[in-house]
Amino acid sequence: MSGTETMTWREYLSTDTITSGRQATAQRLYWGTRSFFSSPLAVFGLVVILLLAIMAIFAPWIATHDPLVQNLARDLEPPSAQNWLGTDEFGRDIFSRIVHGSRISLYIVMLVSVIVAPIGLVIGMTAGYFGGWTDRVLMRITDIFLSFPSLILALAFAAALGPGIENAVIAIALTAWPPIARLARAETLTTRAADYIAAARVSGAGAPRILWRHILPICIPSVVVRITLNMAGIMLTAAGLGFLGLGAQPPSPEWGAMTSAGRRFMIDSWWVVTMPGMAILIVALAFNLFGDGLRDLLDPRQSR
């Protein structure tokens, strides 16, 4: 039995008499993490994403072959002990290409998310909070971007800016922010009429403070969930651009481009198209499950 003067970690994290802001934050993190880990699907998502990140960071050590070296003597080999996931039409090891491709996929997905989230939030929250003409102008601009098929618009931008991953990222970001802006606007509209916003205004809070401290925390969870759900779509759009020669350029092992290239050999050599396709499927699924778990973690109304 431990003495009464020292508090165990468990007591510190579950007691009702909270004595500091740090303890309140620790408690919230602890119970949020607990509820996150009580959902096996969310944990699956997290594990896959962590594995993907490890794979991307340590790609040269994990890969068994050089992803770019061709070996025409061993083209279209089925999965074996030497080539775990088989080889493609140039005899390159598919496993090594998938491992290195995780870098490109993560790079595109992260960069697009980092660009899209602030733009969508700022435009959506501004439109929703101020209403009137601000709302009308900003939402019509959003509608214009939304009315283009996203792949076509990305194509046009990639064609104008030239092929390459960076330009693909810009092109995808330009088409991915409108849904985020709409979501942020909808959340803002429902929050704006709340009494706690009125109370903040009666306290003397100005618009920037209300947007930053009161409305943003309400918008963040749904935007985070939406973006994780979008990540699969971002990967697919990047793949589509790669297939059309406007995204990742040929030798680079981008998963979507690998799938597109493998299309021609699908009947005889199923692994060429299936393996990168499976990689996209698993990672997209993981992002979705992780997004759902994250929402529970970010929303104190649902924890404990």
Next chain:
Amino acid sequence: MSLISISDIDLHLGAGTRSRQILDGISFDVDEGQTFGLVGESGSGKSTVLRCIAGLYRHWTGSIAVDGDTFESADRLAWCRKVQMVFQDPYGSLHPKHRISDILAEPLQIHRFGDIDRRIGEALEQVGLGGQFRYRYPHQLSGGQRQRVAIARALVLRPRILLLDEPTSALDVSIQAEILNLFKDLREELNLTYVLVSHDLAVIDHMCSAFAVMQAGKIVEVLTRDALDAGQVSAPYTRALLEASGHYDLAAPPSAQS
């Protein structure tokens, strides 16, 4: 001279052909230390009057003056330090993602008050909540506790006037009397002036020395409590309202039973 002086407030909401007049020529005065009631059925505009005084609506015409300063001429932050508001629904008036300490600290940060930690503790004490509530989230509190936090937030800037928008109607009956008595104690202790909106004549009778009866955006009649107790009611609408409150017993305010 009265502390709050409101004359001829008109308010329209909506634009163009859908514009509707919500308030029509509202005028009344409230003396310092008084509790002034606003009664009426829902939609009569009584809460809207409070929102105009609090500055949540700005496009009214007429004049609202507190302590000699009119709303137009007053500094916005200085106005906030004089007039604070407590809302009807304690579940909607506290930000779900802010801790109680954040909720109470925010007005102090906006107005650049020093000594924030001590002031928060003081405000919690005033409303009868202990320090253990400081680092909780609103969802960990009961309705009555939340309303106490909302009152503490209104008090933390040391205002002279508290606008109370049906502050007990969302609460359990057992908690209502507690909160009303808290308001009474605070009024004595801090020399506050209240404008209280309610549809409950028992609450008005318990709290107010005078009140106005509102219907369709107009003040029908201003009554003192003595006049109400003596049954000296002139407007037919007030009479109907009194009768509609059923077997309400003028001689027995709720505090007499509790």
